[in-house]
Amino acid sequence: MPGPSSRGSTQPTVECAEFLPSTPCGLYSSVRGASGRQDVAWAGSGSITARLESVSGSLYLTVTTPCAPLSGAASITGNILQVRSIAVGAMSCPGEPASQEAWVLEFLRRPIKLAYASGTLTWLSGPDTLGFKSH
Numbered sequence: 001m002p003g004p005s006s007r008g009s010t011q012p013t014v015e016c017a018e019f020l021p022s023t024p025c026g027l028y029s030s031v032r033g034a035s036g037r038q039d040v041a042w043a044g045s046g047s048i049t050a051r052l053e054s055v056s057g058s059l060y061l062t063v064t065t066p067c068a069p070l071s072g073a074a075s076i077t078g079n080i081l082q083v084r085s086i087a088v089g090a091m092s093c094p095g096e097p098a099s100q101e102a103w104v105l106e107f108l109r110r111p112i113k114l115a116y117a118s119g120t121l122t123w124l125s126g127p128d129t130l131g132f133k134s135h
Contacts, residue, residue, distance in 0.1 A: 032130070068101060
């Protein structure tokens with residue numbers, strides 16, 4: 001007897017995607033952050049990571065915070081990154097890590113202007129800024 005059909009069971013193709021044509025593909029860790037003109041010290045310690053992947057041709061962004069991972073469908077038009085349908089990891093945490101996660105979530109809900117210079121990927125979202133270095 002023939003075995004079960006393998007139709008419809010193909011695995012999605014997952015590939016690293018570049019934020020901009022000039023950026024290295026891979027995992028990025030935060031090296032600085034600012035909210036308006038105020039330094040966001042906790043963001044400068046690598047506590048936020050970001051990875052952009054292409055899953056069967058569609059872009060997905062995964063960002064980890066001190067509290068939990070955040071992920072969503074992404075699109076890049078020119079140098080503007082937009083994230084939709086953001087899912088928050090199931091882990092809950094109290095206090096400061098929860099407020100840090102809320103700050104990052106609000107950051108991701110706005111259009112993000114991307115720039116890359118001197119090895120630093122910069123995200124600008126409204127009055128807030130994050131800087132990342134690749135691993």
